Amino acid sequence: MTHAQVFTQELLPTPSQLAISDEATVTLHQYFAALVRERRRSPGDDPVSQWLRTWDELEPDRDRADEAVYYLALLVVLAALETTSNLLSTMAWLIAEHPRQMGWLRAHPQDIPGAVEEVLRYDPPIHVVTRVAGDDMTLAGIDVPKDETVHLMLAAANHDPAQYADPHIFDIRRKVGHLSFGGGIHYCVGAPLARMEATALLTALLRKLPGLSVHRDPQWAPRVAFRRMTTLTVSDSASARVPEQAGPRDL
Structure with a gap:
């Protein structure tokens, strides 16, 4: 359901994608609204019950508190599942495609957190975020009127040659x-x-997986904002695929 719902957050969704997203949104609404009602009737130590207790202290209107918790639960699931699953699959692909760097990490596991950061920079789970200008402003010499929609290209910023040496590597x-x-x-x-x-x-x-390698190029969903790899075929054999020529900064 989450894979279908996030089409509505794409940069330029097609009518068919929006229809798929609308259908998924209805299903997700039914599930999470029922979950909030259940936790309201029988609270426990789970996050939804804790959110309800917090919102009851902030919002005297019970219906509005329940609505706020519903949106919070939906947001957490969408944000966590879509972005993290995409990060993990992209990371496996990139590391397997760079066997020398993979070997370095095996010998120097203390560098694994840094490798995760490079995956996030090189191909982030979300390439685009959208904001609405609260006031008239000028950004990088461009006038942006109040209430104008602005698309921020995070992936492009992460490859800015003014900030990163050889950003394509x-x-x-x-x-x-x-x-x-x-x-x-x-x-x-x-x-x-x-x-x-x-x-x-x-x-x-x-x-x-000491012999992890990519067996064939991955396939991607037709999305821009929320990256999603639909197929990644790998092998645990060093001879499954001859790696491409290492780059000048490839370990």
Whole structure:
């Protein structure tokens, strides 16, 4: 359901994609609205019950509190599943496609967190975020009137040659940050969990699949904002595929 729902957040969704998203939204609404009603009747120690207790202290209107918790639960699931699953699959692909860097990480596991950051920079789970201007403003010399929709290209910013040397090269040794988790009041609250999950997965892949290689090029869903790999065929055999020529900064 989450794969279908996020079409509505795409840069230029087609009518058919919007229809798919609308159908998924109805199903998700039914599920999470029922979940909130159930936790309201029988609260426990789960996050939804805790959110209800918090919102009851902030919002005297019970219906509005329930609505706020519904949207929060929906947002957490959409944001966590879509972005983290995409990060993990992209990471497996990029690491397997760079066998020398993969070998370095096996010998230097302390560098795994840095490799996760390079994956986030090189091909982030979300390439585009959308904002609406609250006031008239000028951004990078461009006048943006109030209420104008602005699409921010995070992936392009992460490949800015003014900020990164050879930005087109995947290099786990980079020490420069990225914008993949946003910034300011919009900084991703799930960033620490996503980093922890990615670090755990990469650590396990390096340990359990010593001959990990990509068997054929991955396939991608027709999306721009929320990246999604639909197929990634790998093999645990060093001879499954001859790796491409290493880049000048490839370890």
